[in-house]
Amino acid sequence: MNASSKDPRRLLVVGATGRLGAAIAKALVQRGDHVALTARSGPRLEALADELGASGERPTTVCADLRERGAPEHIAREVLATGRLDGVVLACGPFPRTPFDELTREDLEQTLLVHAIAPLLLVNALAEELERREASVVALIDAGVTRPYPNHVAYLTAKGALQTGLRALAVELAPKVRVNLLALGVVADPEADEDPLRMHRLAARSPLGRFGTPAEVVHATLALLDATWATGEIWGVGR
Numbered sequence: 409m410n411a412s413s414k415d416p417r418r419l420l421v422v423g424a425t426g427r428l429g430a431a432i433a434k435a436l437v438q439r440g441d442h443v444a445l446t447a448r449s450g451p452r453l454e455a456l457a458d459e460l461g462a463s464g465e466r467p468t469t470v471c472a473d474l475r476e477r478g479a480p481e482h483i484a485r486e487v488l489a490t491g492r493l494d495g496v497v498l499a500c501g502p503f504p505r506t507p508f509d510e511l512t513r514e515d516l517e518q519t520l521l522v523h524a525i526a527p528l529l530l531v532n533a534l535a536e537e538l539e540r541r542e543a544s545v546v547a548l549i550d551a552g553v554t555r556p557y558p559n560h561v562a563y564l565t566a567k568g569a570l571q572t573g574l575r576a577l578a579v580e581l582a583p584k585v586r587v588n589l590l591a592l593g594v595v596a597d598p599e600a601d602e603d604p605l606r607m608h609r610l611a612a613r614s615p616l617g618r619f620g621t622p623a624e625v626v627h628a629t630l631a632l633l634d635a636t637w638a639t640g641e642i643w644g645v646g647r
């Protein structure tokens with residue numbers, strides 16, 4: 409990010425309606441940045457834009473399914489048509505359970521599309537503007553890429569592809585654009601975490617003995633966005 413710029417920065421949050429994407433978008437607005445938002449579900453996107461716009465500029469929203477051909481280019485066009493861009497946060501995609509004995513070609517293709525191919529094409533489509541603005545890209549990846557867990561072969565394969573692809577982009581886009589990754593452990597989700605025993609067993613694997621919170625992910629994301637002496641880095645939190 410161009411630290412010398414006096415204008416408010418404008419960042420694109422991909423997966424903006426998700427638990428972590430929404431928390432990051434809100435924190436960016438709170439600190440004075442402008443945001444553009446993209447996700448799949450229109451109503452959720454508009455509700456978030458209304459909430460964020462209540463106290464300032466209403467964010468641009470782009471509703472797109474990243475599995476569709478042309479979605480990255482469509483998002484890039486819409487975002488650039490409505491202003492400059494100083495950064496991107498990649499926080500998109502589902503967390504599909506794909507037991508290995510039921511794994512299909514479609515599982516792999518769909519998960520790779522949304523988690524790896526589309527985000528890489530999106531950064532590529534935005535590259536000229538990102539270079540012009542000396543921008544910063546941060547992606548939320550998963551600690552499971554280097555310490556895999558069961559039943560998520562498609563997801564972990566796709567996150568691994570994203571990790572490798574973005575580190576290659578960090579080299580391609582240097583020195584103007586910084587591209588960094590945040591490898592997350594498990595973030596607690598009170599609605600989804602229904603089996604307390606299983607959750608306790610999983611949390612106990614972490615040296616800190618607990619899951620993370622969206623606020624802790626926000627803190628690390630903003631720090632990495634602003635880390636002007638880092639590119640191609642993977643910061644681990646909550647391992």
Ligand SMILES: NC(=O)c1ccc[n+]([C@@H]2O[C@H](COP(=O)([O-])OP(=O)(O)OC[C@H]3O[C@@H](n4cnc5c(N)ncnc54)[C@H](OP(=O)(O)O)[C@@H]3O)[C@@H](O)[C@H]2O)c1
Binds near residue numbers: 424446450
């Ligand atoms: N939560 C964790 O414990 C954890 C741990 C490690 C890594 N991560 C990573 O952190 C990121 C955010 O996680 P989260 O928990 O916030 O996820 P989440 O709540 O499930 O949100 C996912 C976001 O991705 C969007 N999305 C899903 N499929 C899409 C598609 N086909 N096209 C376009 N957008 C799509 C969703 O939009 P719609 O709602 O509109 O579909 C939503 O905005 C993900 O990349 C995840 O892999 C999370």
